[in-house]
Every structure is written in C-alpha cells, then in structure tokens.
Amino acid sequence: MDKLLEILEDIQPDADYENCETLIDDGILDSFAILSIVSELQDEFEITITPSQVIPENFNSAKALWAMVQRLKED
Amino acid sequence: MRNFKKIILPGLCMILILVVVNTVMNYALIPYSYVRIMMHQIETEEYDTVFLGTSHGLNGISPKIVERETGRSCINLCLGGEYPRDAYYLLRKVCEKSIPKRVVYELDACYWCTKEGQRGDFNRIYYEMPWSKAKLEYFAAKMLELDFRAALFPWFYYRGQFKEIKETIACKQSQDYKEYGSQAFQKPHQGFVDGFIKNNTAPSDKPEEEIELWNEKQKNLDSFRYFEKLVSFCRKHNVELVVITTPVPQETLEKHQKEYQQMNAYFSAYMRERGIPYWNYNLPEYKMDDFDYSLRIFSDYEGHMNGDQAEIFSLRLSKDLNRGSYEVEEIHNRDDN
C-alpha cells in the first residue's frame, strides 16, 4: 500500500490519497495520469491490467486501486 | 382544471402571441402583389382558357387579345417563380370553381433543371391562395419541405422590405387594394394591364446577362413529376392541353445555340411521346413574319417581350388556338418537309 501511495504521489502530487474517494469523479486523475499509474503498477507488481479494469470504481480511491492490485496478483 | 391552467392556457397564450405578431408583420412587410388580384379572379369568375407558366408568359400573352380573338374567356396565370408544381396546384384551385376547357402551359426549360429558390416570389402563389382542399394538398406538397420559418412566418422572406413599411401599409389601406385594383402596379416602364404585364421599354441596346439554360444533366425531377400530374389531371377532366414556348431574342438564340437546340430536341421528343401538342415559337417552322426578334425590342436579354411584341404574339397564338392543335401541327410538319 505504501508503494502504491508513493507511485500516486510521484505521478500526481498534491492530492489527498489517504482519504479522497473521488479521484476520477473530481478529475484529480486525468487519462494521462491513469495510464501512467497503470504502467507503474504493471511494472512494480507484475500484473496485467486490461481495459475492462480501467473503470472509475477501481480508480476513485487509493484503497480501491490497492484492492484491484491484490485481485490481479491472485489471478 | 389543473391541466387547463398548466398546459392549455399558456399554450393558447403563446399561440395567440405568435398569430398576432405574424399577422401584423405580414400586413406591414409583405407588399401588395398582382398575384392577389389573380387569386380573387379565379375565386369569383369562371374561365374557358387558362394560361399557366412563367414570367415569359406573363409578359408575352395578353388574355384580353386572346379572349377577343378566340371568343373564349381567358386568364393569364403565368408568373415568375411558377414551377410546374405551382402551376399544377394553381390549376387545381381554378378547378374548384369550374373546370376550364383549355389549358395553355408556357414552358421555360430553366424551370425544369434548377431548384426552386427560397425567396418571396417562389412562395407567393401559396401565400395568396385562399384556403381550400387544393391549398391543403399544396401545403403538403411544397411547404413541408421548406424551412419551418418560411412555412409559418411568410414575412420571413420579406424582412428586407422594412424600409417600405409606410408605403406598404398605405397601399393596403387604399380603396384600390380593397377592390383588387391594379393601380399600384402601374409604373412608367411596366404595368399590370389587361391581365398581364405590359412592358413599355423603348428600343435600346440590352446588355448580355447571366441566364439559366437547359441542362439535361441537372433535371429537376419534381418539375417533371408535377407536369405529368398536370397532364393526367387534364386528361381525366377532358381539358385540352397545349404547351408553348415563347420566342426569345435572336441574339440570345445565336449566342447559346447549342443549349437551345438541345432544349428544343429534348422537349419536342418529350411532348411527342406523350401526345401533347407543343408549339415552340423559337423553331423556324413557327416563325412569325410580323414579329421583331431583335434584342433591341425585347425588354431584356432573357426574352421578356415588350407590349407591342406581346400584342403580335397574342394575335398569332389566338390564330393557332382557333385552328386547333392537330391542324397547327400538320401545317408546321408540312412546312418542315
């Protein structure tokens, strides 16, 4: 989880990743940021993220992202 | 009750505002036109011979002379901007009062290869026509395709007339207007006299103008369709139908020889196929000896006749109408050989 927060801070700093649950809905993360995050997550956690997973439900909060990473690691 | 207050009352109120403003704008902006006189005539009188067609016919055929020479009551309903569709519904309107014995259709080929314009004169016949079954059909045939502003607000095409509001209103308040008189249309060089437009232009050199010429590749299918409806209608009601083309200046004919020849060939064949007598007064067989074909005499390059030419042409047309179509065709076929 810490690693994830580090990645998020690096790509899009100045957002409250601990608490914010509307990263997509509020436009804090745009498409470029989302794809950068995906790229880092794929490298860091050795998972494959497909288009069907790139949905607001998975990206609206750091928690949701972490849950997705866990799910994909198990597959 | 709740429905009335919330929907029907505001709805009616809005329609009322629109109707009132529309009526006022129509009254103030749309100038008096002789089309109104023509509509009044076909509502109140019966005619034996009806002329339909374009501005060439309007300027070249004197119904008074034809009536005198043929002994049959005539009305000239040719108008600038009258496409075959308009002519068809005009005839339908005439027939609501009484069915004429004869229709003479003046054919100007450019109306068969161009699209109808979106200007006041192209909608004037519809606007002036009183409401009836024919007008309802006319609405479906013509107005549905138009911009809804043109259909709902006739003054839309006349906004440029706002400078003449005072004159327009004064004219509409005058006795002449109320009695369907034609005083308003008497000008030094032109007048609506004896049921047609009589040009009083002195002989002079006329500049060459841009004119629309026949182009088979750009056929207006609607024109053909509605002409054929007109033909069927005439056949159904035993109305004699004759198609004519008025003469144009010699210079214009020579300058655009190819297009005129193509037009002559095309429409001669077209009418022959349908068994419709076609008198094309530009063909050598139909040449009039006493008619001056020079551009100096015509009122413009396109071929609108002046008053004297119209008189001569009307006399000749009357003679041909008296002879009867088959005789006329025979005579000219004989001349051909």
Add this chain to the structure above:
Amino acid sequence: MSLISMKFLLFVIVAAVGYYWIPKKYQWIWLLLFSYIYYVSGGLKVTCFLAFTTITTWFAGMRLEVITQAEQDKTKRKRRKKQILVLTLLLNFGVLAVLKYTNFAITTYNLISGASYRELSLLLPLGISFYTFQSMGYLLDVYWDRTKAEHNLFRFALFVSFFPQILQGPIGRFSRLGEQLYASHRFDLQKAERSLLRILWGYFKKMVIADNAVIFVNAIFGEPERYSGLGIIAVLAYSIQLYCDFSGGMDVVIGIAGLFGIQMDENFKRPYFAISITDFWHRWHITLGTWMKDYVFYPVSLSGWMKHFSKFAKKVFGKQTGRTLPICLANLIVFLVVGIWHGAAWKFIVYGLYNGMIIAFSGLMAPRYRKWKQALHISDNNPGFHLFQILRTFVLVNISWFFDRADDVGTALRMMKYAVTRFDLSQLLTVQIGEASGTAYTLIFLIVIVAGCLVVFLISLLQEHGRDLDGFYDRQHWLVKCMLFAGLFLLLPALGQPSGEAGGFIYAQF
C-alpha cells in the same frame, strides 16, 4: 428530414404527442417506428446499411454472451470471442471506410502515381459515422463484460436508430441510453418545458448566430486572396459558427429526446472556457472524446505491443519520460483517428495531429510545468493565470480551425500568414449579406452576431459558475414564460438567414 424543415417540426409534434397517448408498454415500439420512418424518409437504399449494422452487431453481441457463458476453456473463450469481435468490427468499420474514404484513397493514389482513376459516386447513409461508432461501442462493452447483450433485436434496433441522435450524435452508451429507451415514461410538464426551451435555444444559436456568421466564413474562406486582410475575422467567425451550429444542433436534439423523457449525454460544456487543449477536448464533442478514450486510447495504451514499447522507452529515456511516451503515442493515434473521422482530406489529418501533438507535448512537459509554476509562485487558482490559460487555449484552437475549414493545408497556412501580414478590417463591410441585398445589411447582421454572442457568453458564464438557470426559469410566472418562448421563436425568422444561404446543420453530413 432536415432538422429545420416544416415536415420535421410536424413529425416531432406527432411523435411526442402520440408517445404519451399510447399505452406505456408500447412506447419504445412507437419510438422505433418513428425512428425508422425518419430514416426511410432519407432513402430506402441507405436504410439497408443501417439495418446491416443493426443486425450484425446484435447477432455478434448475442454470440459473445453465449460464448462467455458456455465456453469453459479460458483460452478458447478468449480466442472465439476475439474472432467474433474482430469480424464484426471489420465488417462495420469496413463499410464506413469504403463509403467515406474510397474517393480520398483514389485521389491520393492519383496524386502519387500520376494515374487518373475516376472517383466513384457512393451513397453516404445518414449519420453513418455516428451510428457505427455507437454500435461498435456497444459491441466492445459486451466484449469486455461491461454490459449485458440486448436479446431483443427490435429493442437493439431502437438503440441504433433513435432518431434525435442519428444525424449528428451525441454518441450514446448502451448502459445509459438503453434502459431509458425501453423504460416507460410519464408526461412531466417541467421536463417538457425545459426541453422545449432548450430546443428553441438551440435553434436560436444555429439560425440567429451561426447562420449569420457563416456568411462571413464562406465569403472569406471562399476567396482568401480577395479578403486576405480578414483572416482573423474569418477564423473567429468560424469559431462562432462551428460552436453555435454544432452545440445548437445538440441542444435541439437533446431537447427533442427530453420531450420523450430521455436524457442523452451532453456533448458540449462551454468549450471556449477551456484552460488547455486537453481540457478543450473534455468540453468539445464530449461524446466523441470519451468514445475515443474508452475504445481507442485505453485499449491501445494497454495493449501488448504498447507494453513492450513502454519497457523500451523507460530504458532509453528514463522512468518519467519513458512511461509518458507510450501514452503520447497512443494519444497521437487517437487524434489521427479523430482527424480522419472529420473527413477524407489531408487537412483533417493535419488538424487531428496538430491537436494530438499539443496534448502529447503538454503531457510530456507536465512535471516540468509543475516545477516552473512552483518556482514562479503561480497558482492554478490565480484569476490572471486562469485568464491567460483560457486565451492561450483559444488561440491554439483557432489555429486548428484554419486546418479544419480552409480548402487545404496550403491555403490554411497562407491564410494564417495573411492574417498577420495583411491585416485590414476595412474589407469587413464589403462582404455581402444575402442574395439580393448587397452590403446594405452587412452592419446590421454583424451587430446581430455580436449581440447573439454576448447573450450566449453571458449564459455560458453563469453556467460555468454553477448558477441554476433551469431553476430560475421554473420560478417565473407562466405569462413571462409564454413571452420568452414566443420571443425566442419570433427571433428565428426575424434575425436568422434563409437556409438557402446558410445550409443545414454542419455535422449532419457525417
């Protein structure tokens, strides 16, 4: 049926009134009937293309669902699904490509090889770009299990052919549009009023502003040498025309859907207030942008070969640039497609790539921009900086309009040069308004355009600041509302141009 014809007005009235008269369970059938009446009135032959896309997509969606449920073997399932997807995509995009781009291919080939093959005269079905994109979006959603397939062919046919959107969008999503189309709707006076107002507002923007602006646009872009001093006016007028025409059309179309209780996705969000080209494409033709994002941008960025490229880029350019570069490349591809979507001409490709490159560049520079802003103590909330961003974006967008509207790339570049070197406003009053009236009314219509823009600007400003204009309208007395409706309606003939001069809605030709 043209959206400005009397026929269409009556068509909508009959459709809307009938919709609330019939039993609710038949409402979607009524909509389907009217949508097909609308489409067939444009020609029976082209309706075959619509039917073709409808049937192939519906069938493919059904097959995909069957395979997902029945096929146990994961690899086999993936392979079979992919086969169906690719086949259907090729068929439908293929038809679109052939009809829209064959002549472009022929002329380009002639240019390169010196041959002179004749162009074909091909039918272009109404709205083919829109309904193809919408249907393929549905198919991809089914493929990715984002939505269930529609089992009823006729219900699906309604989704493809729904008449308010068929001509020029917005491009809808099945998850949002489908359930609304098939649901039953009770008449809601407030919704109906707001929809009617929106329709009138749309016509106002199109007829009073866009149609007058287009006179200047056509005159100056039509004779760039004669009006060489007016390049800036031309492109500003085009900005106005394009926005008012397209967003006006959207207002009309969304308003009409609203009459049936159906809410379509917004396509415009005050685009000229955008602070960057990226932001602009989140506000302009939004549904095309989101379609590209969901169905081109993300899939391309997340594809296998892009992953390999990403690894390579990170090695060569370092982590930050390395991870951004593939996204930039995907973005360029997206905007190449956007350019091509706009038309079969090189200038549109330049237009697309121009936008793509600016976004790609700003993506790459984002971390650097952040550092510079910090160093200069510029906050994003600073109103001065905000205004600078808006103006900068507006200039960049206007440059792109040159490529969109000029006859070709060469003319676009020349006009841009003249705009600066031969700037001369006095030519403005020599532009003729209307067929017969000469330049007598030019000044009047210039004033109409400016006044109209001011009204639109004010309303947009209020909306941008979140003011509830709908609520404000609701609270007015019914007599005030009547006069507002009548007034707007009367402005259309009073200040608009006859469509012979101005033409129909621009995007209706896609």
